[in-house]
Amino acid sequence: MAGRTGRGRPTIAQIAQRTGVSAGAVSYALNGRPGVSDETRARILAVAKELGWAPSAAARALRGGGTATVGLVITREPAMLGIEPFFMTFVAGIEEVLSDRGYALLLQVTPDPDREAKTYREWWSANRVDGIFLTDLAIDDPRLDILEDIGLPAVVVGEPAYARDFAAVGSDDAGAARAAMRRIAELGHRRVAHVAGPESFVHTRVRSAAMLEIGAELGMDVVAEVNTDYSLQAGVTACEDLLARDEPPTAILFDNDLTAVGAVRAATARGVRVPDDLSILAWDDSPLCQLSDPPLSALRRDILAYGEDAARTLLRLVDGDGVTQSVRTSTATLVERGSLGRAPRA
Known part of the structure; x- marks a missing residue:
């Protein structure tokens, strides 16, 4: 059939290029949604048929059927x-x-x-x-x-x-990070660290930016951001490295529960008392938080x-x-x- 690429079903982008309309207009037409004129819809469907677009693709959305x-x-x-x-x-x-x-x-x-x-x-x-x-x-x-x-x-x-x-x-990650920092400040902490996930993740960026912003307002120093893979061992390593600094943080905010549990283990092994010497705050509040010793304070959201x-x-x-x-x-x-x-x- 003319126009086929030989790589399976044609793409939205290919249909858009052939018809001279946007990819969004093609999506609306193929899925039976409003937003395009009848003339444009007919043209898009004709080109889609010519390129070999599977007829069931549009029908799935219209009928609510498909693979379930x-x-x-x-x-x-x-x-x-x-x-x-x-x-x-x-x-x-x-x-x-x-x-x-x-x-x-x-x-x-x-x-x-x-x-x-x-x-x-x-x-x-x-x-x-x-x-x-x-x-x-x-x-x-x-x-x-x-x-x-x-x-x-x-x-x-x-x-x-x-x-x-x-x-x-x-979820409102920025709002939660600001609330956590305010409470940490109320408890007298001025040196805080953030143990986060991968640097490329959006929620890492959002939480970090919020912590830096509110920290500046409250006179707090976010002394480090450590990026991890969210694993237990990553929490252990991050805590060990932070505590080895000349001026270690007195509070650490963790982006998940598992790394926070690892931090408690690392602190205890070094003779650092939680929370007397170091405060630890987790994110999500799974049952792991209550099983920790001491039980972990956490930012709870309804996952x-x-x-x-x-x-x-x-x-x-x-x-x-x-x-x-x-x-x-x-x-x-x-x-x-x-x-x-x-x-x-x-």
């Missing part, structure tokens, strides 16, 4: 994922919504970001899923280019301001509801209910336990 499956690729070491609390709870929230609709979740775990990107194209080309969740949003994330190209319904789990035109479900919101948003997109607005979940709240105390006296 949505996908999630998590780029993590598989062994680590088994003890990383966030994703297990997040997936449970997704399943709460999917099960009510008779949908299944296709989950793939890979340590390779390139493999994740290839998976999206493979799922789309084989019609394996009706939509996907995109997590761990990065600055200038190349995966967004892929999603724009293939036109598969997708929800970005992350800060809406960085999600381009995609629907997004995000189950986070997953539910993401699933509802994606299913609305799959159903073709029109443009779905981004959702901002509530700001995390501070739960104080035994790891957060007053700053030690000089």
Whole structure:
């Protein structure tokens, strides 16, 4: 057939180039959504047919049918994922919504970001899923280019301001970071460190910027930002390195629970008392926080509801209910336990 590329189904970008319209207009036309004229829609559908666009692609959105499956690729070491609390709870929230609709979740775990990107194209080309969740949003994330190209319904789990035109479900990370810093300041701390995830992640950037901004207002010094892979050992190493400084921090904010647990272990091994000598604050508040000794203070957010919101948003997109607005979940709240105390006296 004329115009075929030989690489599977034609892309949104190819149809847009042939018709001389935007990729967004092509997506609207193929998915039966308003936003294009009848004449433009007819032209787009004609070119799509000529290029070999699978007829079921538009019909899926119009009928709410298709595979009744949505996908999630998590780029993590598989062994680590088994003890990383966030994703297990997040997936449970997704399943709460999917099960009510008779949908299944296709989950793939890979340590390779390139493999994740290839998976999206493979799922789309084989019609394996009706939509996907995109997590761990990065600055200038190349995966967004892929999603724009293939036109598969997708929800970005992350800060809406960085999600381009995609629907997004995000929590107020900046607000939570500011609230944590205010409480740390009230307890007399002036030297604070931030143990975060990968530097490229949007939520790392957002939390760090908020900490620096409010720290300057409160007369606090964010003495270091340490980027990690969220693992237990990374928390141990980060804490050891920070405590070895000539002027170590008196409080450390961790971007997940597992690294915070590792920090308690490292501090205890060095004879540093938590919270008398060092305050530790975790993010997410999984059961790990209460099992720690001392129990970890944490920024608690409802991760189950986070997953539910993401699933509802994606299913609305799959159903073709029109443009779905981004959702901002509530700001995390501070739960104080035994790891957060007053700053030690000089």
